[in-house]
Amino acid sequence: MAPLSDSELFDSGHFVYTIHSVIPCESRQSFEDFQREMNEVANRFEGYRGQSISFQEKEDGQHVLATTRIVFEALDQCLHWLDSPQRRGLLHQAETLMNYRYQGTLEADSFDQWIQMRQPKKVPIWKVNLLVWLALYPSVMLLTVFGSSSLGRLPLPLNMLIGNLITVLLTGHFLVPWLSRLYGNWLHSQSLRLAWLGTVSVFVMQVVLLGLFSSLPGML
Known part of the structure; x- marks a missing residue:
């Protein structure tokens, strides 16, 4: 499944979950490869609509902030993916092979659309x-x-x-x-x-x- 544009993400009316990751600049390509693999596995899950990734350089010049937005048709489908053994296995593999510090933050916007639709x-x-x-x-x-x-x-x-x-x-x-x-x-x-x-x-x-x-x- 091809990556989604921001307009496709937020015009879809589906549930959008946002994850922020701080990674070293030299690990950016590895991170993109890892996200492509995550996208391929998530594509097998019901309700998955795609993802988008954007990067922003940090002030220290040595790290970038990667913002990943994943889209599902419904909240419960997204939670099923987040808690799946397949995703946990990929994350464990990334922590083992990629030497970057993961910082995950939950955005209130991730729940805004879910409440609005109901x-x-x-x-x-x-x-x-x-x-x-x-x-x-x-x-x-x-x-x-x-x-x-x-x-x-x-x-x-x-x-x-x-x-x-x-x-x-x-x-x-x-x-x-x-x-x-x-x-x-x-x-x-x-x-x-x-x-x-x-x-x-x-x-x-x-x-x-x-x-x-x-x-x-x-x-x-």
Whole structure:
């Protein structure tokens, strides 16, 4: 399957998942070869529509930021690929053979389209971002608390790789869908009063979570 252009990616209405990787300049060709192999394997999975890759030089002149966007017809199909043994095997092979530091970050935009497609009216992006923020904070904190004795012992690149996978599955399968249903009225309400109440409730929940996690031993 040929790489997709940005216009094809974002005009498709499908689920777009974005991954950022920081790699040495000399590893760029190896990284592109690796992504082509990933594309060939992903093409065997249901709902896969393609990928696009862009590069941006870092300020140190020795690394580049590679932005990879993969497209699936639905969120669950994308999560099936992200958690597949085939993808994990390729990533392990890349870590072993390619000497670059992997940094994966989850973009809120990856969930924006999924929520938008399931709402009858257009949802303001700032509301979507608040829900993703509300989902990510407890996910990352729980992973930090319960994974310190296991993931914390791993090398940082592998720790980040596994940690991001767990966070994506937790937010994508459970928290984001649950919060989008819980805040369904708030997401597409035009009422200023309801907008304020919903927004305040998000911040109140974050303050409660902050107090809860701060009270745990060793957090301070």
